[in-house]
Amino acid sequence: MESSALRKSELHPSISDPVLDTMNFLNEVTLRYPEAISFAPGRPYDGFFQTEEVLAHLRRFLDHLADQGASPAQVRTAVYQYGPTAGQIREIIADSLRRDEGIDVPAESIVVTVGAQEAMMLVVRALIRDPRDVLLVPSPCYVGITGVARLLDVTLGPVPESPDGFSLENVAAAIRAQRAAGRRPRAFYLVPDHANPSGTTLSESDRAGLLHLAAKEDLLILEDTPYRLVSPGEPVRTLKALDRRRSVVHLGSYSKTIFPGARVGFAVADQTVVGDDGRTGLLADELSKIKSMVTVNTSSLSQAVVAGALLAAGGRVSELNAKAAGHYGDAMRRVLDRLADRLPAARRAELGARIRTDEAGTTGA
Ligand SMILES: Cc1ncc(COP(=O)(O)O)c(C=O)c1O
16 A cells, blocks of 8 residues: 555545445436436436527626626626625525515525535534434435535434325424434424425425424424426425424525526525524524635626526526426326336235325325
């Protein structure tokens, strides 16, 4: 061995965890076999992207700044310079959330991030104080949150899904079990719409029940929402839209709705944080502090392109994606037809397998 070689066992243990290989592996496989249809990553269909449109989106945002009274020098700075850590398109995102999602929050409660992935990182870092704190997650859950927990040495508390999907009783039981073991359940991360990987979507009554439980148990909900506006059918209201007690930190992604190459997402963190000196601020301000030491700010160029796309759609990401949602709906129905052909009921019974579809259009098997 060279004298300068590093021992993996001397590096952070997360590096040896197979979870950290997952994203890379999925991306590599897709790049190596472009003709294969992979069901593993949530990779948007390429066919609706138009190369020139990126330039039009950028132009639109620059024109918007000028229309808002920015001087040519200010417009130049907006794309070329380091930007504000919390982001420079927060008003446009807040406006879009109001129009599309009925989420009415001040722009100051939004932090623009490098995808929802960074938002998870910031929120988990901020909320988990010591080894007694536990982050509850559905089981199975999205590998991105497992990876964040691993990197930050955060303990996860699994909440098993029932055979029919989400179970409020299982969340309550997990909270009780963690408390009985002397731990503090701090937050529950979930994907309430078309969860990755289970496909589960929570009904509106389950959402109301979860918010009630969160308030009772002093638990925050981390709501990750990448797929809700690219799925066919009318989406159920977000937990954040139903949240009356600021129990929900909403994590947004433009990867599936605009394009993943932009790497733009956001967190809505309108929770009040009180300092020992009695001063108050927003959780978003604390997330910004952390972000300033992780990515400094989200690429100004990427934010400009995403903002241009939002402006072009009048803030309506849902309308922007009607065609894509239709395409994914057709793809799902085709998969279901093939599954039914290849795995008829008798064969499924033999294998002990089930095909579950939810009304909003996702499948778990
Ligand atoms: C459940 C879930 N959350 C978040 C993400 C990542 O979002 P982003 O590209 O905005 O980091 C994905 C991507 O596949 C996902 O499936």
